[in-house]
Amino acid sequence: xxxxxxxxxxxxxxxxxxxxxxxxxxxxxxxxxxxxxxxxxxxxxxxxxxxxxxxxxxxxxxxxxxxxxxxxxxxxxxxxxxxxxxxxxxxxxxxxxxxxxxxxxxxxxxxxxxxxxxxxxxxxxxxxxxxxx
Amino acid sequence: xxxxxxxxxxxxxxxxxxxxxxxxxxxxxxxxxxxxxxxxxxxxxxxxxxxxxxxxxxxxxxxxxxxxxxxxxxxxxxxxxxxxxxxxxxxxxxxxxxxxxxxxxxxxxxxxxxxxxxxxxxxxxxxxxxxxxxxxxxxxxxxxxxxxxxxxxxxxxxxxxxxxxxxxxxxxxxxxxxxxxxxxxxxxxxxxxxxxxxxxxxxxxxxxxxxxxxxxxxxxxxxxxxxxxxxxxxxxxxxxxxxxxxxxxxxxxxxxxxxxxxxxxxxxxxxxxxxxxxxxxxxxxxxxxxxxxxxxxxxxxxxxxxxxxxxxxxxxxxxxxxxxxxxxxxxxxxx
Ligand SMILES: Nc1nc2c(ncn2[C@@H]2O[C@H](COP(=O)(O)OP(=O)(O)OP(=O)(O)O)[C@@H](O)[C@H]2O)c(=O)[nH]1
Ligand SMILES: [Mg+2]
Numbered sequence: 355x356x357x358x359x360x361x362x363x364x365x366x367x368x369x370x371x372x373x374x375x376x377x378x379x380x381x382x383x384x385x386x387x388x389x390x391x392x393x394x395x396x397x398x399x400x401x402x403x404x405x406x407x408x409x410x411x412x413x414x415x416x417x418x419x420x421x422x423x424x425x426x427x428x429x430x431x432x433x434x435x436x437x438x439x440x441x442x443x444x445x446x447x448x449x450x451x452x453x454x455x456x457x458x459x460x461x462x463x464x465x466x467x468x469x470x471x472x473x474x475x476x477x478x479x480x481x482x483x484x485x486x487x
Numbered sequence: 488x489x490x491x492x493x494x495x496x497x498x499x500x501x502x503x504x505x506x507x508x509x510x511x512x513x514x515x516x517x518x519x520x521x522x523x524x525x526x527x528x529x530x531x532x533x534x535x536x537x538x539x540x541x542x543x544x545x546x547x548x549x550x551x552x553x554x555x556x557x558x559x560x561x562x563x564x565x566x567x568x569x570x571x572x573x574x575x576x577x578x579x580x581x582x583x584x585x586x587x588x589x590x591x592x593x594x595x596x597x598x599x600x601x602x603x604x605x606x607x608x609x610x611x612x613x614x615x616x617x618x619x620x621x622x623x624x625x626x627x628x629x630x631x632x633x634x635x636x637x638x639x640x641x642x643x644x645x646x647x648x649x650x651x652x653x654x655x656x657x658x659x660x661x662x663x664x665x666x667x668x669x670x671x672x673x674x675x676x677x678x679x680x681x682x683x684x685x686x687x688x689x690x691x692x693x694x695x696x697x698x699x700x701x702x703x704x705x706x707x708x709x710x711x712x713x714x715x716x717x718x719x720x721x722x723x724x725x726x727x728x729x730x731x732x733x734x735x736x737x738x739x740x741x742x743x744x745x746x747x748x749x750x751x752x753x754x755x756x757x758x759x760x761x762x763x764x765x766x767x768x769x770x771x772x773x774x775x776x777x778x779x780x781x782x783x784x785x786x787x788x789x790x791x792x793x794x795x796x797x798x799x800x801x802x803x804x805x806x807x808x809x810x811x812x813x814x815x816x817x818x819x820x821x822x
Binding site for chain 1: 504585
């Protein structure tokens, strides 16, 4: 169905302190017509995957500023796989060094967005994923 | 994509993934979703449904969080449906209630689902309750439904629940906003949350006065019929009225929550003892049946008539050639 709403979970795993960026993204996605489930700070990988499952989202967006992405991402992807959520796309936004982008994609992360990425590019990426589904 | 039958089978043997997917089908009102509701309906009617409504920011989600914890201590399984408004400009929504319910993560006896109001004008209560039916059929003991008590349709959702909890907080303005919205009329239980804040006593006193003024009307069951009764000081105690309790809570400290759950259980008992549960259920289903019938007949008629014919008829009405009532008779008899 073409007018089916795209549902996105926005979560902030790890211990870093603020969620301004995540909130900006959440609002931008809402303004692009998506339904955004916002779960806020300090989410464990288990909490994120459980929320993605219950909310039946199309996309999980992770905001990671702490530098812990190489530890968090594999754990989240593993849990997604165990929960049979392998058809749910995962994207990461935050401070990600260039050399980590390829390894993240190899883990199955569909998109990596650095601090310079525009919200438009994130929206376009998500729409592209939904169109493929 | 798995068949609906398979999903239902998986859901009934405990798959939360299947449950989540069924809810999406129902929420999106797909043919599969309708098929699912048809198959699930015989398994519904067992969950206690509780509507939690009130002005923005009064602490509804925080209450749902601690209420769920209390119900879990009492060995009840709990599903939560949290409804937030869709932006009329973009059609999107930020659903932020779950954010206050992080404590419930990891408990397999709890299932939380966020919902946007979407374009469901008037049909919102129906769409929400179809989702509640799926959770009911999945076997949850309680389904808690959070809505922002802002519009009529949100109030309708709360009304459709067995027990309605209206949440107030001190400092919302002297003449408590919700009273204006007429939201008190639907309350079975009133919670004054944020009791740690100044002004609680005034809020409780104002609410008590409103209730005691006798401006309330209540649907009561009498010989199997629902009647509107004035619940005032002069009312003969011929009917067994439910006295609406006002409970003070501090949701973020789990203070007063056990009392809220006690009252919800008591209210459930009261409905059963007075036979009001089946009377309310009957009324609810009758309303739903008539609503759906109206929708279906209207859609059917508009399909057959087509926009051109309707436009021509409208023009005749504008030109004073046909009066609206005759136009309707003409349309109905032609189809
Ligand atoms: N002081 C105090 N603050 C509270 C209490 N309960 C909730 N809050 C705070 O009030 C704010 C709103 O709480 P929510 O639970 O999100 O309220 P809500 O009614 O669900 O809000 P909406 O869904 O946006 O309408 C949060 O910052 C809570 O921490 C309480 O008992 N005391
Ligand atoms: Mg809320």
